[in-house]
Amino acid sequence: MRTVMNSPGSSFWAGISSFPEKGTSTLSLFDIVNTPGVAADLSHISTPAKVVGYLPPDDGLKKALAGAEIVVIPAGVPRKPGINAGIVRDLATGIATTAPKAFVLVISNPVNSTVPIVAEVFKKHGVFDPKRLFGVTTLDVVRASTFVSEILGDLSLANKVVVPVVGGHSGVTIVPLLSQSSHPLPSGFAQDELDKLTNRIQFGGDEVVKAKDGAGSATLSMAFAGAEFASKVIRAANGEKGIVAPTFVNLAADKEGGGALKKEIGDDLDYFSAPVELGPDGVVKIHGLGKITEHESTLIKAAVPELKTSIDKGVSFIESSKL
Template sequence: MFSRIAKRSFSSSAAQNYKVSVLGAGGGIGQPLSLLLKLNHRVTKLALYDLKGAPGVAADISHIPTDSKVEGFTPENDGLKNALTGTDVVLIPAGVPRKPGMTRDDLFNINASIVRDLASAVAEHAPNANVLVISNPVNSTVPIVREVFKQKNVYNKNRLFGVTTLDVLRASRFLSEVVGTNPANERVSVVGGHSGITIVPLLSQTTHKDLKEDVRDALIHRIQFGGDEVVKAKDGAGSATLSMAQAGARFAGAVLKGLDGEKDIIEPTFVENPIFQNEGIDFFATEVTLGPEGVSKIHGLGEISSHEEELISKAKEALVKNIAKGQTFVTEK
């Protein structure tokens, strides 16, 4: 399925200039994410916002010699408005990190309010931006953003994304460890959602479809719950921040390539998706083609194994509840 990526053709025109805004830039994800975005040559304006710390992060990374202007903002002096005005891409990593014993759903009541309020600001000051939601639980926070945008009459389904790229990175890395290959050469499409059993790696579409059942099941479980490894290893000091920053930067880079007119930019992401909408599941992660208008094409699942069908069935049951939780958080307030 990922073989299409190797066939990308690139625009011959010079890259355009883009403003990118990071909401939550002072946090564990926000700081390394901002650093990685400073290294992206398409980002000529980088606006960093947080309740505190963003001006310091901006000053720090502004010393890196790439051709972009970095500014840091806090709530004072219309900081959020200024960070968002004229932006092309908004990344939202704001929120509290997961702690040992805490599931992504445990984060909901804290992070839902943060995401709702930031989404309201985006709707007001950057209604045409591409919005990349990192704040967990993504299965619920993306529906929150949609409901806020709908209330503000600015919703564009092609410009709202839940970033699930970390699941893709983990799948490539963990698969390579099992089969003894270079992870850079492993391409695994991951569909569904972005927590636990909603994460479904389509291993049957790789060149390693004949893994022994026990090996396959252990690999899938590790991909689904890989975040727990980091939470445990950090011993209460945080969750997956550095790897998530890389995932966010990779997906933001893909969105920027699409905006810039590059062809065949394909990444999995959690978007409003027709694939299971007749079953009441408005959002589902599959591969999409990215273009100047955001999502230009949503791809189907392709040929999958009977085992993957079972995994997707379980994922759908959880997603119905996750999505509804986000929607009702906004509509019942």
């Protein structure tokens, strides 16, 4: 399998393509600087993957994408939405013209806008398949699991706790369904404590930025979360069944499930993060919210207008761009 990836905080990304007869994979990296060195570093890890790094000269982007089956885009400048929009647009154009059938995993923030940007670029090139485009919201799930395990006083549970997180991938659009946690919160957990926990999950990125004195944002935890989701997509593509993961998707990827979800949230949004069953062709089924509390319903109502604004910004950006 051939995978293409970017590095967070830059314009670097990568793709994967299969070589089943050799039993190996290729990881292609692309960035405006340093990619050969990063590739050399990664190539020393004991995996069956061949790692190649490309730079912009000599059609580096096209070479990185050639034959890619999965493309991961964590490219961009931390917390610079306008700059990231242009970077993601240009990368999406490269994918549309070189690897239009690839699964595309978008990490670049703001995901609520960058996923629609990729979709609109693909639509203009006539290659949009909503089943193969994903916004990676896994870090919200990872944070929720970790923070709940801290409250339970047992960090060994961190990789066992499962908390569905729906909505989007920024601030109030992040809605943790704590009532559905696989490991319930302590009995008597007060409303103010619930509010604090919810806020920490929603604004966990700010906690990292503050700890880094404004000199950076979440990169290591995001890399872990991105790898977790990419692994699930790869496993599903290889035929493993029953894999479900929250991800920000176009609800047209599953008209029945997406339509039912729109009724649950009470709005005709085109994109929403929800638990999604993955398969060889991408999205198999979009699951609904399940039984939620009045508190969680209020959080979703607060998320919807923010999501609408962010989605519209992404769409408008491409409508006003020259591709």
